[in-house]
Amino acid sequence: MSVAEANPIPAAAPRVELKSLDTLWFQVGGTVCNLACTHCFVSCSPTNHTHEFLALAEVRRYLDEATRLGVREYYFTGGEPFLNPEMEAILEATLALGPATVLTNGLLLDPARCARLKKLADATDYSLDLRVSMDGYDAESNDPVRGAGTFERILAGVRNLHEAGLNPVITVTEVCREATTDSGKERFFALLRTMGIERPRLKVLPVFQIGAEAERGGAYESWQRLREGDAPAGDWDHLQCSACRMVTDQGVWVCPILVNEPTAKMGETLADTLGAFPLEHPACWTCHVYGVSCRT
Amino acid sequence: MSEKLIAPLTVHRGLATWGEKLVPLAAFRQAAAETGLRLTQREREAALRAYRKATADSTPVEGPYSRIAVFGGVYSNHLALAEVLEEAARRGAEAIYCLGDLGAFGPSPEKVRPLLSHGGVLAIQGNYEESLASGREDCNCGYTDPRDNHFAEISYRYTAQSCSPGFKAWMGTLPRRRRVRVGNRELLLVHGSPRRVNEFLFHSTSPAPFLEVLLDQNRCDGILCTHTGLHWQRRLPSGRDVVNVGVIGRPANDGNTHVWFAMLEAREKDGLGVELLPLRYDHSGLAAEMRREGLPEEFVETVLTGWWTTCLEILPARERAASRF
Ligand code: SF4
Ligand code: SF4
Numbered sequence: 358m359s360v361a362e363a364n365p366i367p368a369a370a371p372r373v374e375l376k377s378l379d380t381l382w383f384q385v386g387g388t389v390c391n392l393a394c395t396h397c398f399v400s401c402s403p404t405n406h407t408h409e410f411l412a413l414a415e416v417r418r419y420l421d422e423a424t425r426l427g428v429r430e431y432y433f434t435g436g437e438p439f440l441n442p443e444m445e446a447i448l449e450a451t452l453a454l455g456p457a458t459v460l461t462n463g464l465l466l467d468p469a470r471c472a473r474l475k476k477l478a479d480a481t482d483y484s485l486d487l488r489v490s491m492d493g494y495d496a497e498s499n500d501p502v503r504g505a506g507t508f509e510r511i512l513a514g515v516r517n518l519h520e521a522g523l524n525p526v527i528t529v530t531e532v533c534r535e536a537t538t539d540s541g542k543e544r545f546f547a548l549l550r551t552m553g554i555e556r557p558r559l560k561v562l563p564v565f566q567i568g569a570e571a572e573r574g575g576a577y578e579s580w581q582r583l584r585e586g587d588a589p590a591g592d593w594d595h596l597q598c599s600a601c602r603m604v605t606d607q608g609v610w611v612c613p614i615l616v617n618e619p620t621a622k623m624g625e626t627l628a629d630t631l632g633a634f635p636l637e638h639p640a641c642w643t644c645h646v647y648g649v650s651c652r653t
Numbered sequence: 654m655s656e657k658l659i660a661p662l663t664v665h666r667g668l669a670t671w672g673e674k675l676v677p678l679a680a681f682r683q684a685a686a687e688t689g690l691r692l693t694q695r696e697r698e699a700a701l702r703a704y705r706k707a708t709a710d711s712t713p714v715e716g717p718y719s720r721i722a723v724f725g726g727v728y729s730n731h732l733a734l735a736e737v738l739e740e741a742a743r744r745g746a747e748a749i750y751c752l753g754d755l756g757a758f759g760p761s762p763e764k765v766r767p768l769l770s771h772g773g774v775l776a777i778q779g780n781y782e783e784s785l786a787s788g789r790e791d792c793n794c795g796y797t798d799p800r801d802n803h804f805a806e807i808s809y810r811y812t813a814q815s816c817s818p819g820f821k822a823w824m825g826t827l828p829r830r831r832r833v834r835v836g837n838r839e840l841l842l843v844h845g846s847p848r849r850v851n852e853f854l855f856h857s858t859s860p861a862p863f864l865e866v867l868l869d870q871n872r873c874d875g876i877l878c879t880h881t882g883l884h885w886q887r888r889l890p891s892g893r894d895v896v897n898v899g900v901i902g903r904p905a906n907d908g909n910t911h912v913w914f915a916m917l918e919a920r921e922k923d924g925l926g927v928e929l930l931p932l933r934y935d936h937s938g939l940a941a942e943m944r945r946e947g948l949p950e951e952f953v954e955t956v957l958t959g960w961w962t963t964c965l966e967i968l969p970a971r972e973r974a975a976s977r978f
Contacts, residue, residue, distance in 0.1 A: 377848070378704075388670065400670040407669035407681055425701050427866025430858060455860035456969065484857040484970040524974070539799070556965075556978070571673045607685045617670045619684035628697035629690040631704060
């Protein structure tokens with residue numbers, strides 16, 4: 358059975374081939390989160406069990422397969438990864454095989470955990486990166502999106518990482534309009550510098566108008582779709598799905614964005630998912646137009 | 654807490670989010686279970702094997718040699734280039750290879766040309782040569798940080814203006830990869846990686862399993878590369894080697910002013926001997942020349958202190974942590 362048969366698609370949607378499986382994502386926190394941000398494109402919340410935590414044993418099985426495919430880097434997201442009681446053990450197993458990045462909301466980064474993370478980082482040959490999400494450089498801009506009181510708690514997490522000797526990447530979505538301008542970015546840098554972080558790191562991501570964000574900021578319109586011929590020479594290498602896959606507790610999805618679309622599930626093992634994928638979802642339009650990569 | 658934030662805290666009880674719809678959990682799980690491929694065990698093994706299979710490559714194999722010298726990233730540092738050629742000869746290199754990026758950063762790019770030809774250096778194209786030879790507007794370094802881009806632009810423009818058309822045309826004739834036999838090992842020489850001229854292979858982001866697959870896909874016993882500016886080597890579980898030879902154009906961001914190159918030799922016991930070697934040169938002479946040419950003081954500082962002041966954004970967490978800036 359071909360992938361086309363598995364995912365019947367409208368004829369107009371272009372298909373992206375998997376060039377190489379460089380980046381493997383794990384939906385390690387499922388869709389469970391201690392926050393319920395109004396712009397969460399995965400609609401995570403404390404009660405959202407669409408995807409459950411991944412167990413260490415499951416992660417190991419995929420890591421085995423990933424090494425045979427020469428995966429270059431591992432990313433962990435959710436939901437909130439550190440709600441998963443096995444998260445640190447999962448990181449340790451992963452860091453024996455390659456570099457890892459954890460996307461976190463920063464709320465569970467107490468000093469003891471940060472010290473343990475630093476230990477993990479020091480014990481491996483490979484890079485460990487923490488990415489902490491914020492949606493404003495003050496409580497006034499951040500808290501309406503992430504929840505009351507979160508700004509201070511996020512900063513405390515960032516400070517704990519910094520004090521443990523880890524320099525996180527601060528991730529901001531374009532819900533924060535200023536983050537798209539140089540002067541807005543400078544405000545984030547200034548905030549981090551006041552915390553003693555001399556080399557602040559920032560990543561700005563566009564919003565995907567799906568999940569909770571569709572309600573907050575508006576859903577996609579019907580013209581926001583990709584069509585054959587949108588990419589010059591049919592080359593879709595700039596899309597992360599040409600080099601990534603996403604593992605959840607229910608199998609392997611094409612990318613970290615479409616985990617709440619059962620149609621974007623590609624198979625049970627990585628070997629099942631080495632074929633092409635049809636870019637029929639409106640979120641694909643954002644990836645293409647903004648050149649998005651969720652990698653750091 | 655606003656009303657808006659209280660709603661989602663309970664809204665998902667027993668329900669799944671399917672796109673923007675709420676559906677019973679079981680409905681989502683069943684739809685997911687029914688979607689996608691489910692290959693047989695045998696098909697899976699075949700898919701994994703096919704993925705690792707080597708692609709055809711008609712690059713001729715040079716050698717065999719018993720000892721070669723390899724360096725990358727000259728960055729117009731003709732003083733270090735003269736030094737490395739002497740050092741290679743002293744160490745008995747039978748051939749000398751350069752992995753590209755002849756220009757940028759340093760002064761007077763034309764000065765490296767006679768040294769390369771007199772030294773009989775066998776070179777490949779880096780992203781710099783590709784860009785210069787094809788008249789590109791930028792160096793294709795792939796920086797995203799505006800400050801990195803600013804300095805990359807300055808050095809690219811300077812090199813593009815001070816390079817003769819003849820030199821640029823010659824760069825365009827260089828191969829993009831070479832295969833070289835050292836003893837019984839066939840080594841693939843590339844600039845960034847075998848996949849892309851501007852792919853960064855850093856030590857902390859090039860895990861052994863990834864490199865093993867890259868070697869399989871390119872059917873070789875070792876890969877020699879540069880482009881990151883930082884030297885490292887990894888002996889893989891299969892006994893094969895990947896060596897980033899570093900650059901001779903600027904120091905390795907470790908507070909030392911020397912630069913790095915590699916010697917590779919055939920060995921009875923373990924097949925390939927790899928030595929990464931520091932190289933001293935007249936760095937204050939280079940700094941003086943750079944100032945005369947009006948190059949940015951940030952670059953001069955790097956030459957004099959051994960710490961990078963630009964292009965730091967490309968460094969992975971581990972390499973960045975060891976960095977001063
Ligand atoms: S955006 Fe992140 S922190 Fe916020 S609800 Fe979604 S997963 Fe949780
Ligand atoms: S959402 Fe983006 S990454 Fe996912 S399949 Fe569409 S284009 Fe690819």
